[in-house]
Amino acid sequence: MPVTSTLSLEKPTSDQLVEHAVLDKRSDSIQHDPAAEKRLLLKCDLYVLPPLFVLFLLAFLDRTNIGNARIQGLTTDLNMHGSDYNIALFIFFIPYILFEIPSNIIIKRVAPSTWLSAIMILWGIATIGQGLVNTFGGLVACRVLVGFFEAGLFPGCVYLISMYYKRFELQWRLSLFFTASIIAGGFGGLFAYALANMAGIGGYGGWRWIFVIEGLLTFGVGIAAKFWVVDWPETAKFLNDEERALLIDRLAADSGDATMDRLDKAATKRIMKDWKIYIGTVMYFGIVNTGYAGSFFIPTIIKEMGFTSAAAQVRSIPIYVVATITALIAAVLTDRFRHRYTFCMIGLVISSIGYILLLCQSHLSTGAKYFALFLVVPGGYITQPITLAWVSNTMSGHYKRSVAAAVQVGFGNIGGIIASNVFLDREKPRYPTGYGVSLGMLWICGVACTTMFFLVKRENRKRERGDRDYRLQHPTDADNLGDDHPHFRLTT
Numbered sequence: 001m002p003v004t005s006t007l008s009l010e011k012p013t014s015d016q017l018v019e020h021a022v023l024d025k026r027s028d029s030i031q032h033d034p035a036a037e038k039r040l041l042l043k044c045d046l047y048v049l050p051p052l053f054v055l056f057l058l059a060f061l062d063r064t065n066i067g068n069a070r071i072q073g074l075t076t077d078l079n080m081h082g083s084d085y086n087i088a089l090f091i092f093f094i095p096y097i098l099f100e101i102p103s104n105i106i107i108k109r110v111a112p113s114t115w116l117s118a119i120m121i122l123w124g125i126a127t128i129g130q131g132l133v134n135t136f137g138g139l140v141a142c143r144v145l146v147g148f149f150e151a152g153l154f155p156g157c158v159y160l161i162s163m164y165y166k167r168f169e170l171q172w173r174l175s176l177f178f179t180a181s182i183i184a185g186g187f188g189g190l191f192a193y194a195l196a197n198m199a200g201i202g203g204y205g206g207w208r209w210i211f212v213i214e215g216l217l218t219f220g221v222g223i224a225a226k227f228w229v230v231d232w233p234e235t236a237k238f239l240n241d242e243e244r245a246l247l248i249d250r251l252a253a254d255s256g257d258a259t260m261d262r263l264d265k266a267a268t269k270r271i272m273k274d275w276k277i278y279i280g281t282v283m284y285f286g287i288v289n290t291g292y293a294g295s296f297f298i299p300t301i302i303k304e305m306g307f308t309s310a311a312a313q314v315r316s317i318p319i320y321v322v323a324t325i326t327a328l329i330a331a332v333l334t335d336r337f338r339h340r341y342t343f344c345m346i347g348l349v350i351s352s353i354g355y356i357l358l359l360c361q362s363h364l365s366t367g368a369k370y371f372a373l374f375l376v377v378p379g380g381y382i383t384q385p386i387t388l389a390w391v392s393n394t395m396s397g398h399y400k401r402s403v404a405a406a407v408q409v410g411f412g413n414i415g416g417i418i419a420s421n422v423f424l425d426r427e428k429p430r431y432p433t434g435y436g437v438s439l440g441m442l443w444i445c446g447v448a449c450t451t452m453f454f455l456v457k458r459e460n461r462k463r464e465r466g467d468r469d470y471r472l473q474h475p476t477d478a479d480n481l482g483d484d485h486p487h488f489r490l491t492t
Contacts, residue, residue, distance in 0.1 A: 032250060040243055040250075044164050047238040049176055051228040052157045055120060057180035058218045059153045061188050062127045062146060063092060064295035065214055068192035069130075069207035071299050071309045077205055078136050082425070089296055089420030091140050093413055095148035100410030103152025104159055104402045112160050113229040116153060120222030123149035124215050131204070131211030155409040159402050162392045163233055164247070166254040167491060168338050171389040175331030178385035179324045185295050185377070186320030192299075193313040260397025260482030267399060267480055276483075276490075277404050279452045280391035283344075284412030286445025287387060290351055290380035292419035293438055294319075297431075298373060304429035305366050315370070323378040330382045340390040341453040341492055344383045348446045351379025355439040361430060376438075383445065393491035394456065397482035415441060456490045463489065 066074070066088065075085055107115045126145035133139050157177060165173055192210050199206035230236050233247050252259075260267055271277070298319065303312035334343045354375030361369050388408070395404045418441065423434035462468055468486035472478050483490065 032246065036246060037250065040239075040246055041165075041169070043238065043243065044247070045173070047236075048161060048164050048230050049173060051225060051230070052161065053177055053180045054221060055116060055153060055225060055229070056157055056177060057184050057187070058120070058214070058221060059123070059150050060181040060184040060295070061191075061214055062123060062218055063150060064184065064292075065127075065188055065192065065210055066130075066143075067296045067299050068188055068313060069210045071303050071312060072192065072196045072199075072207040072210065073205050074207040077207070078133070078139060080136050083421075084136055085425075086421050086423075088136070088139055088143055090417045092143045092147035093417045093420070095144055096151045096416075097410050097413050099148060099151035100155050100413075101403065101406040104155050104406035107152060107156045107159065108398065108402050111231045111235075112156065113226050113231055116156060116229050117222055117226035119149045119152050120225055121219055122222075123153075124218030124220075124222050127215030127218055128212050129215075131208040131215065151410070155406040158388055158392065158409065159405045160230070160232075162401050162405070163251070163398070166250065167393045168335050170392060171335040171340075171386065172328075172331045174389045174392075175327055175385045178381075178388070179327055181291065181295075182320050182323045182327060182377075182381050185298070185323070186317040188295075189299065189313040189316040189320075193310055196310065196313070255396045255488070257479070258396035258481060258483050258485035258488035260400045260480050262480050263399045264480070266477050267397075267482070270482065270484055271400055271403050274400075274404075275455070276391065276394045276452070277407050279448050279455070280387065280394075280404070280408045281412045282448040283387040283391075283445050283452065284384070284408050285415045286441045286443070286448060287348075287380060287384045287415070288412055289415040289419045289438055289441040290376060291384055292416040293423065293434065294373075294377045294380070296419060297423045297434070298377070300423075301373070301429070301431070302370070305369060319373050319377050322374055323381040326378040327381045327385060330386065334386055334389075339492060340386050340393070341449055344386050344390070344449045345446060347379045347382030347384075347386070348442050348449075349379070350382065351376050352439060352442055354379060355435050355442070358435045359432060359439070380442075387445070387449070390452070390491060395483050396485070396488055397480075400482040453492055456492050460489055460492075463487075 070085060074080070080088075103115075103119075123146050126142050126149060129142040129145070130139060133142060158174065161173055161177060162170060191214070195209045195213055196206035198204070198209040198213075201209070204212070230238060233239075233244065233251070236244060236247075239247065260270075298316050299309075299312050302315050303309060307315060330343050330347065334340055354372040354377075357364065357372035357375070358369065361372075364372075388405075391404055391408050392401060395401045418437065422437040423431050427433055463486050466486070468484075471481055471484060471486055482488075
């Protein structure tokens with residue numbers, strides 16, 4: 001379908017009824033066999049999502065396992081003091097942020113299976129190196145390398161997934177993919193608990209084995225990824241000619257005339273001036289802080305409630321199980337209602353309640369503080385994947401989606417730098433700065449989501465009135481407008 005509508009949770013507004021009319025008019029001439037489409041979607045789900053899920057799970061595990069290693073003796077053995085741990089955290093994000101956009105430009109020109117496999121092998125080697133270093137400086141160097149090589153994985157996967165599904169099929173798939181990062185939080189605790197029992201083998205402490213074994217696992221999967229990860233729909237080997245034609249046809253129908261397949265001067269200018277990319281980046285910037293803060297510090301926070309290191313690792317697991325379930329429920333609902341904004345705000349409210357409880361923890365029991373984590377983490381993970389799908393839904397065209405995904409994830413991850421530096425050792429176990437800043441960051445996301453919602457509605461009204469039809473008067477540019485095409489409707 002070339003133009004998709006947005007549905008409210010109740011009856012459609014007049015604006016939405018107009019969108020339905022346009023949708024019905026433009027889709028009359030395009031008919032596909034529903035059974036064939038269903039088989040095609042199932043095949044895509046089985047071939048596209050599983051390898052990317054595993055890659056992202058290992059990527060998130062490798063960037064956040066330092067939180068598990070910390071409570072197994074990392075800081076003691078490397079003689080780390082003061083803000084050293086925070087430095088080791090945020091140094092990862094500098095190359096990670098800088099190289100996401102170049103990576104997504106490269107992946108457009110190189111087979112995704114080749115590119116994603118190569119960078120995975122390299123960050124796996126760097127992860128192993130973290131377990132072999134003997135100085136704080138060596139740890140920092142390895143963290144820089146992990147950030148550099150991991151930079152292309154997440155935006156590349158989001159971009160690749162978005163090229164296989166129509167807009168209101170995307171949230172469910174992106175959330176399934178994104179749950180890899182949530183599961184990594186729980187699995188990381190379980191895995192770290194097991195690996196910590198290897199302490200003493202080969203003269204290595206338990207924290208070293210966390211890095212070494214997980215790095216070796218990444219290295220091995222990276223080799224397999226070359227043969228497991230799919231390439232672009234036009235060259236996908238798992239599809240036959242008929243399936244490939246159907247896939248390309250239904251995706252073309254979803255975007256209609258809103259294509260952008262040439263990165264010429266005019267297209268570059270349109271991308272750089274697109275306010276949706278920048279608002280989407282602020283949305284992600286605000287919410288990603290909570291995801292990273294949980295992964296980096298939850299084992300420590302739970303330990304400081306009075307539990308042993310092993311008990312803290314195990315008690316982090318149920319938090320991520322609940323987060324996975326809530327994220328998937330939200331994904332089903334937001335695709336069903338074809339609406340993003342309300343669900344973003346629901347997640348922000350839930351997470352905010354958790355942070356408020358933790359800020360008042362001097363009056364709470366240990367059980368209540370632990371319960372607050374079940375609000376903070378699941379609430380954040382309701383909103384975070386929705387912000388990714390929302391921005392992708394407002395983009396059209398190969399290059400536009402590529403750059404948008406890289407900018408949103410790349411610069412949005414500045415929130416990870418903040419998460420790395422606001423949980424201060426001198427403030428433990430109450431961490432007022434960490435919880436207070438994280439609460440404020442949630443509502444930076446909230447303001448950005450609200451701004452996006454109202455500006456998108458205003459833009460759709462302008463397109464309905466014909467206020468954007470002048471863009472079709474430039475014949476050399478009209479076939480490369482992307483989502484600036486006046487027939488394209490933006491998602492709320």
